[in-house]
Amino acid sequence: MILTDLNHSKATKNHRGKIMRSIKFIHTSDWHLGYMQYHKIERLADFFKAAEKTIEIILEEKPDFVIHTGDLFHKYNPGPGIITQTIKLLDKLKTANIPIYLIRGNHDGSSARSLRLGGTALDLLSEIGSVIHLKDEVIEEEDYIIAGMGYYGTQTNGKFHELLKTDFSNLKKEPFTIMMLHCFVEGQMERIHDLSTFHVENQKQFDYIALGHFHKEWIDVSARIYCPGSIEHTSSNEWSIPDEDDYVRKRGLFVVEASPPETPEDRWEISVETKYYDTRPKKRINHRLLGTTREAVDDELISVIEENDLEGSILNFSFTSSLPLTDQAFFVSSHYEEKASKSLFTKVRIDYEGFELPSFIDESPDVAINKIISDLLKDKKKEDRNLIEKMLNSAIDHFQDVGGGEKAKLKQEDFIDNVLMTDLETLVSADETKNKEDETVKDADEEKEASNYSLDNWME
Numbered sequence: 001m002i003l004t005d006l007n008h009s010k011a012t013k014n015h016r017g018k019i020m021r022s023i024k025f026i027h028t029s030d031w032h033l034g035y036m037q038y039h040k041i042e043r044l045a046d047f048f049k050a051a052e053k054t055i056e057i058i059l060e061e062k063p064d065f066v067i068h069t070g071d072l073f074h075k076y077n078p079g080p081g082i083i084t085q086t087i088k089l090l091d092k093l094k095t096a097n098i099p100i101y102l103i104r105g106n107h108d109g110s111s112a113r114s115l116r117l118g119g120t121a122l123d124l125l126s127e128i129g130s131v132i133h134l135k136d137e138v139i140e141e142e143d144y145i146i147a148g149m150g151y152y153g154t155q156t157n158g159k160f161h162e163l164l165k166t167d168f169s170n171l172k173k174e175p176f177t178i179m180m181l182h183c184f185v186e187g188q189m190e191r192i193h194d195l196s197t198f199h200v201e202n203q204k205q206f207d208y209i210a211l212g213h214f215h216k217e218w219i220d221v222s223a224r225i226y227c228p229g230s231i232e233h234t235s236s237n238e239w240s241i242p243d244e245d246d247y248v249r250k251r252g253l254f255v256v257e258a259s260p261p262e263t264p265e266d267r268w269e270i271s272v273e274t275k276y277y278d279t280r281p282k283k284r285i286n287h288r289l290l291g292t293t294r295e296a297v298d299d300e301l302i303s304v305i306e307e308n309d310l311e312g313s314i315l316n317f318s319f320t321s322s323l324p325l326t327d328q329a330f331f332v333s334s335h336y337e338e339k340a341s342k343s344l345f346t347k348v349r350i351d352y353e354g355f356e357l358p359s360f361i362d363e364s365p366d367v368a369i370n371k372i373i374s375d376l377l378k379d380k381k382k383e384d385r386n387l388i389e390k391m392l393n394s395a396i397d398h399f400q401d402v403g404g405g406e407k408a409k410l411k412q413e414d415f416i417d418n419v420l421m422t423d424l425e426t427l428v429s430a431d432e433t434k435n436k437e438d439e440t441v442k443d444a445d446e447e448k449e450a451s452n453y454s455l456d457n458w459m460e
């Protein structure tokens with residue numbers, strides 16, 4: 001492995017007399033190249049532009065090496081054009097003699113698929129020398145050790161601890177040791193993680209635990225876990241760090257400098273700086289509609305949309321209204337989406353007051369769906385509950401094949417826009433009569449029904 005000369009000033013000897021130099025590296029993650037979000041060619045280009053900016057920053061920073069913690073590609077089978085463009089980008093690092101170490105993310109392909117088909121696109125890149133693909137292994141360089149494990153989903157805990165016992169068991173405290181992972185760890189999100197009991201065990205072995213998979217910037221200094229997030233926003237859930245005008249543009253990478261310990265008892269000293277660059281402007285607009293007639297709400301919707309319609313932006317409007325549900329069925333999202341004519345893409349949602357998609361819907365669609373249902377059922381009058389139950393029954397088919405986050409979200413939106421809002425009006429009149437007849441039976445069965453609609457049974 002050829003490395004650039006490490007000519008940083010700080011160098012100390014370890015207890016065996018070996019000189020340890022400061023090292024500098026870049027941590028980037030989740031490039032998702034090939035993702036054509038919203039079916040827009042501009043979005044396909046946006047991810048490449050973000051990758052270009054990342055490469056530019058890397059070339060300016062002149063690090064010793066780069067680590068990439070997975071999801072280089074958005075799909076396991078990127079097209080020839082996507083691979084060609086990716087190779088061209090990575091060649092800039094090769095020319096500058098900056099190695100890039102990379103692991104397999106869930107989007108790059110599953111472990112099983114890789115075994116079956118003889119590798120992933122990452123292996124192709126590795127074969128031609130564009131990247132160094134770490135496949136659950138450790139590489140010992142002169143000045144650092146770098147370990148990497150691909151994505152294993154629910155198998156992560158077992159796989160990781162298995163590797164710690166075998167290949168990883170010889171890792172020493174020195175030189176600087178990096179562990180690259182593509183998974184959710186405890187503490188990132190309320191309910192979901194692939195890897196638990198992580199903090200205590202690994203501080204001993206690793207100086208820098210590099211994470212991918214979680215698309216937002218996230219650091220746990222005490223546990224030495226670092227996650228730079230994705231290079232572009234793959235979902236509106238990731239729209240954080242707004243600029244002064246409230247549009248979100250910033251994405252970044254980590255510039256890491258590590259100084260060797262002064263004494264064998266000390267740890268490496270790490271400084272992490274985020275270098276930001278701008279991406280396409282995005283904005284989420286939550287607005288409570290105050291209008292009390294259909295006409296007033298229509299005017300209000302259009303005026304809020306036009307106010308926020310920035311050239312080339314991506315807009316996500318979430319309106320709530322206390323208008324009767326029967327009135328709300330008249331507001332068709334696509335009609336209002338067309339009003340944002342300057343934006344690249346606009347999503348409009350008009351909901352019951354107080355009803356919102358859970359923020360973690362992409363990370364865990366099944367948990368999120370359950371939360372939506374329980375929110376819908378909670379605090380609703382018995383008449384509403386009866387209606388919602390009917391609509392849920394008719395929506396079951398829509399959710400049967402929920403797989404990834406984006407897909408689940410589309411299903412959700414489809415359900416809310418088409419099933420919930422459209423069916424409502426027709427159901428209202430029929431149900432008003434039926435409800436009265438069934439009231440006595442419903443009272444007795446209420447407890448039983450609530451448990452039927454916990455939805456654990458029909459969610460896969």
Ligand SMILES: [Mn+2]
Nearest residue numbers: 030071105213
């Ligand atoms: Mn990802």
